[in-house]
Amino acid sequence: MRFRLAMFAPVLVVSAALWACADAPEPVGPADQTPDAAVRRQDPLPGWFAKASPEVLALPGTVFADHDEANNRLVLGVENAAAIPGVRNALTRLGIPSSAFAIEVIEPIHQVVTLRARWRPTQGGIQIHFGQFLCTLGFNADDGSERSFITASHCTGKQGGVEGTQYFQPTSTVDATVIATEVEDPQYFRGGACPRGRKCRYSDAARARYSSSVGSTRGAVAKTSGPNNGSIDVTGTFTITSQDNTTKNFAIGKVVNKVGRTTGWTQGKVTRTCVNTNVSGTNITQLCQTFVQDPGGAVVVGGGDSGSNVFGITSGDNAQMVGILWGGNSSGTLFVFSPLKQVRDELGAITATS
């Protein structure tokens, strides 16, 4: 909204003086007698705007109301053409001539909210906090009738084994509500396919059961403005319409995506499949993992993205869930994920679709 202060200032000054000194002499300042001032005093637009704005913005589908001083008219914004008749009728009822206003169709204005903000109901891709750590809520999923989310096994108090890790969203400082509690995180095993001296699993994944008071949306993953652009501003939603419960060897070159609290929506191609992967600084080996890189060398992962969903886009904003991200290289140009098949093999049947 733009105000021309010159129009209001003399009136406000006089009003204030009268209010403060009711029995004082008449104001002594010279009155504005210019022709322009006379025109301004007679301008009905400010009055019309004052009446029109609350009426119009109470109507469904309206976006904004503006007194366009530059063009000397009112401009009303609506989300779509269907909202125009209602606005026009309201203005007509207020006695505002059609020559004094214009109605424009415009996209709705969204509040900018990031992946690190508080989200209720929760959805995939947003920040979670436990202990001294930050991770990403991968995706919401039901195990039987239990509302849950999936994140990384190392995003629990102890990697492997259930110790009832309590999660907050986005942080315990912002909201002290325990949103969920860890209920599944199988122990790492030794022997068999596991290299000597190390302990292994096939997925770095764990499940947390939601607190009854905390809402969650199954099948929803927060969407940011575009892949590999560094934004964490949420602009929409991906809908999980299917899940790949069978693949552990993804085709080299397959394009996959992830949404995480640090690097947002990133995308790359599968460069290695079913890779037995040592986790740096530990004696843990993750078996049969998938490597992903952007051919252009974009950063696709950062600290805090652990637990992110990994999915393919099937059409529009529809997604097929394929795994859980847990790690990457030091430069962030490569991420590693556990195939959803292996997550289900270790956590049991889970349903992630909407």
Place this chain on the structure above:
Amino acid sequence: MHASVFAACAAVVAVTSACRPEPAEMRGAAAAPAAPSNDTTVMATAPDSLGFELVLPRQVRAGEPVAITLRVQNRAGRTLDLYLRGRTITFDVVVARAGGEVVWRRLEDEIIPAIVHLRPLAPGERLEAEAAWDQRTKQGKRLEPGEYVARGFLLVEGDPLETPPAAFRVVKQ
């Protein structure tokens, strides 16, 4: 004698290990339970608030393990929140010949958990992470005697924090 170089840093980073990774050991006072700031964004500390140091012997015999220590110290008068990558402190070391040719990167080809560790650092408090290097290049060759330069990188949320170069010499056995 140790080459010791401090750098003033505005943020925090992490590093990993290369050919024969050994868990980086983190010392210092036990970390108190932490919660991130209200805005939940990375805390960029004021310049000069963090001392950042890579410590290694100024001279080593060829073939002998080289002990490398990365130190971070809070020089500010208030507690700083470090957003470190990994469940334990993660740091990279890059060793190059005097001419600039890189012979070793500790974290090359390493896969690091993509988790953020919130670590409050009290005024004056110091964190240390240690690693040992067997003086083998990424190709597995023994390092030749000569002059070298090492840099440390602390992996944090955002770009890693880099120490100034620390020169050292490898001499014959």
